[in-house]
Amino acid sequence: MLFTSNFYLILLGRFLFGAGTGLYNSLTISLIGDCFEGDEQQNLIGLQSATAALGNSVATFIAGLLLSVNWHSSFLVYLAIIPMIIIFSLGYTKRIEKETSVEVKNDTVAHVNKKLSPAVLLGIFTLFFFFVSVIVMLTSSALAIQQLGLAHSELLSLALAVAGILGSISFIFYGQIHKLFKNFTPVLACVLGFIGYLILLAATNMLVFFIGLVFVSISMIVIPYIYGLILSSVTSSAKNIVISLAMIACNLGSFFSPFIISFLAKIFGASDALSQIKYAAFIFVVIALIFTFSALTSKNKGREQ
Template identity: 40%
Template sequence: MVPFFVSDFHIIQIARFLLGAGNGLYSTSTASLIGDIWSGDEQRNLLGYQSAVQTLGQSFAVFVAGLLLGINWHAAYLVYVLFIPIIILFALNYTSKTENAIKTEQAKVIAKNKQEKKTMNAPVMAIVAIILSGLYFVAIMPQQTDTAMALQQMNVPGQAFFSTSLALAGIVGALITALYGRIYKVLKFYTPVLAMVMGIIGYMGVLHSSNMIVFTISMMIISGSSIIFPYIYGAVMEDVPATSKDFFLSLAKVFNNGGAFISPYAIAAIGSMTGLTSPVDILKIAISILFVVGMIFIILGIVKTNKANKVKHNLNNKNMQHKLG
């Protein structure tokens, strides 16, 4: 809220830096807390809800900030007053009893899994998934930065509806993400493949939009690919040692934000090498990246499925030997 009271650019920059740092700590801590308290299907459901509510909250905050902007630019920063009741609710519900329960569960996990001592062994599958999530962000950012210019290039009528299309796409994407737990039950390790397919189909729909209705539906499909977020967080919590979980969740956040940051530069570099530089061409490059990422996720899905089946088979054999013994 500092920019509400001051106009000095440097002070505002420092305040924004602190806001970003706090947001990074908060968002990763939320996923970490879910992993500490819940597991299995309940954990996946809550990760989906968390990602969905976060997206809806961001959309609501942008809407409120837009209304406040009608007063003056300082007033727009009053939107952060919304943080106050959230902080109060968290402080009232996250008690020492909750903290002790979490520590007890963590101790049980570490005691049960002897390999927790081998924290230097890099969880390769989780690291690859984190890197792929960064590449996903490289490919998905053109939805925000280039689809409007693509509409102009294609001369699609009704372009004034663009901001509404973007808002509706965000809401639908959040609702789809909220269903992550149910989607994972069906697709298991191939859930991120669905995310890539949705992104590809959505971009292709945008490229073939003859009106804003088709465009809006296509944007909704692209936004549905956000189901990759809870999957990545869930994969990290499943694949890495409990003692390293917070670090790898933070690493995932870094790669996500890093992918978003380098997206225009990376795509511009690919465009300059291939001669594809128009807004429509940029969306085609994004499709290509999503395709490559999707293929790698298919390979990871096969590997993880085989590994899970092997663990299940060994467990069944142990149970059978125990009964016979």
């Protein structure tokens, strides 16, 4: 990608890079599930999500700086993966690898049917539609600002970047949040996202609009919750593949977001930016109701037992 201007070669390079990082990302989460449990596991999943989000923000910022040199130079940011490979290779001990391989052999035959339990399917399903909703923040914000007639619209990129960083910082406190709200954590996340979209719709200036962006960004604490839900619902042999499916659901939700929102626009007869934000807020409500029902059901089961 750094040395070619051929679109198809760049596309192939992006595919290969995405495939490699996809394998790595799923392993970082499943490794936490293999080595930790309980509150410690939840804390580490939150930290993993925080570092991933912050890394993405920093990489995007650096790529923007490199872009000022020339567009090829922006691909140099991918070289950051080299020290990560070295650190991971040094830290991933043989003992963990052996223990995991033995556990995989014992679990694969006996528990293969648990790979796609109802809890896992719920997590993957909701992740898809969560990203359908949250991506609207990125795709419709500029037009929404124009439609609202807000001044200083040139600050949108900065507002999105800062809101993303603040949202990622909230992941650091995910362990404490989960400890307090337990199975109602995703309900809280979706309520925050819903409030964020309401703030965007009612914004009278860029500061209020920024506050709405922060609320929507913080709602992404639903991601570590679902990863934790998956890790606690499958055996070691299934963790990598199911976490990978969850990540694919995130990417597919992002990709299909404009199409699903356009479909809703045809149903309701309004396709402007503010209407798209309303549809995204409605999706948050639906997800919140699903998780509320799930949390109440699991609570009642716990009482019966």
